[in-house]
Structure formats: structure tokens, C-alpha cells
Amino acid sequence: RESPVPLAECRSFPCVSYPDYHIGIPGPELLCRLREFAPDVVHFINPLAFGFAVCLQLRRVSFRAPVVFSFHTQYGEFVRTYPGLSWLSGILWYLMRSFHNTADVNLTVSQTMLEDLRLRGFERLELWPPAVDSQRFSPQQRDPAMRQRLSGNRHVPSLL
Numbered sequence: 001r002e003s004p005v006p007l008a009e010c011r012s013f014p015c016v017s018y019p020d021y022h023i024g025i026p027g028p029e030l031l032c033r034l035r036e037f038a039p040d041v042v043h044f045i046n047p048l049a050f051g052f053a054v055c056l057q058l059r060r061v062s063f064r065a066p067v068v069f070s071f072h073t074q075y076g077e078f079v080r081t082y083p084g085l086s087w088l089s090g091i092l093w094y095l096m097r098s099f100h101n102t103a104d105v106n107l108t109v110s111q112t113m114l115e116d117l118r119l120r121g122f123e124r125l126e127l128w129p130p131a132v133d134s135q136r137f138s139p140q141q142r143d144p145a146m147r148q149r150l151s152g153n154r155h156v157p158s159l160l
Contacts, residue, residue: 008033010050017082024050031057039065044103046072052099059102069103070128071096071117097121 008030012022031054034042042058042065044051055067076093079085100106100122107128108114114125 006033006037012050017085023048026050026054026057030054031061031063034058035061035063041066041068043068043070045070047099048075052095055099055102066104067102068105068107069100070107070109071100071113071122072109093120 008027010024010026010030012024015021015023042055044055044067047055047069051069058067075096076089079088079092097120100117101124103124106117106122106125108117108125109128109130111127114127117125
């Protein structure tokens with residue numbers, strides 16, 4: 001595949017409780033590619049097993065780009081929805097907090113989540129506002145003239 005950044009494929013295995021979700025296994029090729037690329041920052045989006053494994057391996061080889069984690073899923077609460085797995089909640093929160101607290105910055109998308117994570121002992125938290133301004137881009141701002149202009153005056157669904 002063509003890409004402006006180097007790509008490295010990793011082996012993976014399906015999650016037992018959610019087979020469509022694959023857990024990656026970082027190999028040496030990934031670390032090599034990252035070192036060659038020499039990014040200014042490494043951002044792990046909602047890191048779990050794969051992200052934390054990569055982060056630990058990078059630290060072992062003294063890779064010194066700043067590390068940013070972003071928090072989007074409360075895995076500690078998610079497991080409570082599976083019968084017989086609620087006992088994992090505390091363990092997952094402990095692991096998530098431990099790993100997230102190794103990051104230079106932890107981003108999250110809402111003030112509510114930021115406060116919840118702070119109460120749970122997460123450190124170096126920053127608010128990362130949503131990418132879409134829901135006040136500006138809302139159904140109340142609908143403009144029929146713009147819709148006609150963008151659709152070529154056809155009555156078809158439009159997606160921007």
C-alpha cells in the first residue's frame with residue numbers, strides 16, 4: 001500500500017469474547033520502522049494490549065519521542081456488561097491507570113471523562129475537544145440553498 005508514513009503489519013489473534021476485534025502482537029519490524037521514521041511524537045489511540053506492548057518495547061530500546069495516549073473506552077466498565085467478568089473491572093482500571101500514567105500526556109474528549117479519570121488517579125490529563133463543532137454543524141443550521149448548490153440541484157442524500 002502507498003502511504004506517506006511507513007507501514008508495518010503485525011500478527012494478531014481474535015479476542016475471545018469479541019472475535020471481530022483482533023489484538024495485535026508487535027514484532028521487531030514495527031520497532032525498526034518506528035526508529036527509521038523517527039516521529040516527533042507517538043500517539044496511541046485508546047491503547048490496550050497492543051499499544052502498551054509497543055510502548056514498553058520502545059522504552060526498552062531507549063526510543064525518546066514523546067508518547068501521547070488518548071482515552072476513549074472505559075474497558076473497566078465494559079467488562080461489567082459480560083456475565084461473570086465484572087471481577088475484571090478493578091484489574092483493568094488498575095492496568096489502564098498504570099500504563100496511562102507512563103505517557104507524557106493523556107488526552108480525553110470530554111470534561112466528564114477527564115474528571116472521572118482524574119478521580120481514578122490518571123495523571124497528565126488534557127481535554128481533546130471533539131473535531132466537529134456540534135453547535136455550528138447541527139440540523140438547526142440546515143440551509144436549503146447550500147444543499148441545492150452542493151447537490152447540483154438534485155434531491156439526493158448528501159454527506160460531507
